[in-house]
Amino acid sequence: MTKLSDVRVVATSVLVSVSDVVLNLVVAIFTGSTVMLSQALQGLSDLVTGGLLFVGVKRSKRKADAKFQFGYGREIFFWVLIASIIMFVGTGAMSVYFGYQQVVYPSELDNIWLALTMLVFGLATNGYAFSLSLRRLREQGDLQGEKWWRQLAHSSLIETKATFAIDFLGTSAAILGLLAIVSYVATGFAQFDGVGSIVIGLTMMAAAAMLINDIRDLIVGRGVDDETLRKITKSTLSVKGVNAVLDLKTMFVGSSKLFVVVEVHLQDSFTTDQIEHIIDEIKRDVRKNVPIVRHIQVEVETPDDELRV
CATH class of the missing domain: 3.30.70.1350 (Cation efflux protein, cytoplasmic domain)
Structure with a gap:
């Protein structure tokens, strides 16, 4: 099996984010759903995050020179830090805000079938991107003779960890969105739509905070376990x-x-x-x-x- 590169993992996450932004935004406009708006915001944040990661991966692979004699590898830490801050504020906080608005001032949703179709599609695409991130962690774990979860906890594969978080959250957000919309259909309470958006936002903020903490240690100069x-x-x-x-x-x-x-x-x-x-x-x-x-x-x-x- 061909070894999975960090560039392919990040590039796949970026392409999935593009589809999330465009399609979810269109669906949010037609349905009036804050869950779909949260999905679009997540896709936009993930797109910016993935773009920054892609730039960081490419720049960190530059060869060492007289000024940077150990190479440019640590530059990836800077770009992931910026990406994590955007994930925290751009996606998490805004999703919580729009979800709160829907809970306090609920509005009826239209074209529910369109929202459900888009959420299923998002579940499939984010699930595929997530499988690539997990596969790269497994490959690196096999190389080190370790389990993939130890790579997630202790390794410096920060760009893969970031895309792992992005794609896991995208998959989780699609599942939460489906539950929220189905609950709305079953009960008629539009507040479920807002609650789903709030849960998605809080989950993303928590993941971003964990990434920031991991990056801080690497920037300071963390060693191995x-x-x-x-x-x-x-x-x-x-x-x-x-x-x-x-x-x-x-x-x-x-x-x-x-x-x-x-x-x-x-x-x-x-x-x-x-x-x-x-x-x-x-x-x-x-x-x-x-x-x-x-x-x-x-x-x-x-x-x-x-x-x-």
Whole structure:
């Protein structure tokens, strides 16, 4: 099976958002439904968000130069932060506002069949985009020997996490919209339409807040989880001639791009050529067992207790 790229995941999310904006806005005008208006607002926000993610992914793939010697990988964090803020305010808050208006000042809906048809179509398209985001998380999890949900919780695949959130919310919003419209048809209470819009908005605001919190950690300089640290340590100690790992520091320098600094204590009596060979072997083994390692620096040090002797 062909490996799924981050560009394809983001591009699919953008195309789905375009259809959500155009079709849901038309349906909202013909039906007067705030749920459909919320769907259109979500699509518009998702379109802007997806566009920003697409720009961020492309710019973050630029090669390193003299000014940015570790590359431009961290730029994706900036674009996802902007996209998350738009998701919070542009989609969540506005959906809550229009839903509140429908609850307080309810109005009858027209052409219900049109709204139901559009919601089913939106469920199918957002569901497909969501399946691609989930597939990419699974592929990255298999590459690391981890479950996909650990990738969602601990990895730096922030652009995939963002599209995962967008597509999951799009799918969930379509389901909530269907429930709201069906409830309206069954009871005749237009307030159900407004309640559906409010729930959709609050769900999106919560997802955006979680994304912002994750991005904040990555911008500050978050490293890997304990399990990955153990893998790096184990790989380093497996190299013949390494007595101990004295210190280990990590930091994400982009989406699924890790910078590692490891201090090692070697056995005595090695020549310079032998030490260089051991360092090269450490780098090779660490990259093999932890593929997200993009840059690794190995420093040979003497333990503090030996220095005091």
